[in-house]
Amino acid sequence: MKILAGIWNNFFYEPILWLLTILYNLSFQNLGLAIIMVTVLIRVALLPLILPSLRSAKKMQDLQPQMANLKRRFAHDRKKHTQEQLRLYKQHGINPAAGCLPNLVQILFLIALYQVFFSTLSSGFNKEFLIWDLTKKDSTLILPILAGISQLILSKMMLPKNRTPVKGQGGMEEAVYSMQSQMLYLFPIMTVVIGWQFPSGLVLYWSVTTIFSIIQQYGVTGVGGLESWLRVVKK
DSSP, X not given: OHHHHHHHIIIIIHHHHHHHHHXXXXXXXXXXXXXXXXXXXXXXXTHHHHHHHHHHHHHHHHTHHHHHHHHHHTTTOHHHHHHHHHHHHHHTTOOTTTTHHHHHHHXXXXXXXXXXXXXXXXXXXXXXXXXXXXXXXXXXXXHHHHHHHHHXXXXXXXXXXXXXXXXXXXXXXXXXXXXXXXXXXXXXXHHHHHHHHXXXXXXXXXXHHHHHHHHHHHHHHTTGGGHHHHHHHHO
């Protein structure tokens, strides 16, 4: 346990506290700006982990016609369909689980920032940012709603565009799509509910990191599943 605690302090807690303190002083003791800058720096540092997962998602979107063809060919042989799907993934260098590690690391940073807030920032820092006390939860719900909306946009972008699910044929790709569809609205709602309970500073961090993720997602895969919503708005 001491080893794990040492790793946690050396690689997550203390670096974030040190970086946040430096940026707080550089931003004329503006904690909100310091959190935004920390968020951007963390996202940039995670780029080597994030970009492969985004490129893998883009490849999966590009393979949709071939995926549909596999479903037609092996509509009544789920095992063979899954095998051919995995072979296709391997052939194009796709790892369906590529996004797990970046998400895990991002959650670890969020936990570390949470600890920094409660153990250190409750005193000695200017906690005011615009209309918020960043160490208290947002009673206006502005930040939780912003976090939820940005999460909804990101979740929709991660879905393939022009994707029509075919029921009853199974396969890994179908299972992934089904899970993404179910989480499309559930995760943003959970984000709002949880964000309402967290200090505003953490919700600010989550909002900024999600917006940054939207920019990264657009740069690699385009609007993705958001295209259907954009067509409705244009009408």
